[in-house]
Amino acid sequence: MRNPSYPDVCRAYVLPRNTLNQFKQIRRLAPELKRLNIIRVWTGVEGYLPDAQPIMGPSRTTSGLFYAFGFSGSGFQIGPGAGDVMAELIDTGHTTTPIDMFDINRSAISANS
Numbered sequence: 001m002r003n004p005s006y007p008d009v010c011r012a013y014v015l016p017r018n019t020l021n022q023f024k025q026i027r028r029l030a031p032e033l034k035r036l037n038i039i040r041v042w043t044g045v046e047g048y049l050p051d052a053q054p055i056m057g058p059s060r061t062t063s064g065l066f067y068a069f070g071f072s073g074s075g076f077q078i079g080p081g082a083g084d085v086m087a088e089l090i091d092t093g094h095t096t097t098p099i100d101m102f103d104i105n106r107s108a109i110s111a112n113s
Contacts, residue, residue, distance in 0.1 A: 005045040012043045048072045056082060056102040058089065066090055067104055 005012035019041050027033050047070040049055070054072070059065035068086050071078060089095045 007045055010045065012045050014041045014043045046071075046073050046075075051106075054078075054082070054102055055104045056086065056099050057104065060105070 003012060003015055003018070019038060023033075023038060049070045049072065052072045054070045054074075055067045057067055059067065066086060066089065068082055071082070075082075085095050085097045085099060088097075089099075
């Protein structure tokens with residue numbers, strides 16, 4: 001569950017009930033984790049866009065600038081694939097993976113701005 005973040009102080013706070021609920025759920029998949037003790041947690045401020053889709057691609061205004069941000073909490077999961085696509089794009093100027101839906105000027109972003 002997402003909690004409020006406070007970008008002015010670069011903080012997002014973890015609610016203990018969320019951590020305990022997540023731990024309870026993960027134990028269903030890996031029962032051996034029931035013996036672990038939680039001693040600290042990590043939190044951060046994530047980038048969410050109105051349509052919850054990332055921005056990926058070259059800048060239309062600045063040569064040599066490429067965007068890859070706004071992964072809406074999925075950065076750890078899709079980061080390796082996004083990195084591979086961006087490396088290909090930066091190296092060759094194009095990618096075999098369709099990324100038009102992640103264009104910074106897409107209508108879903110403009111319509112909600």
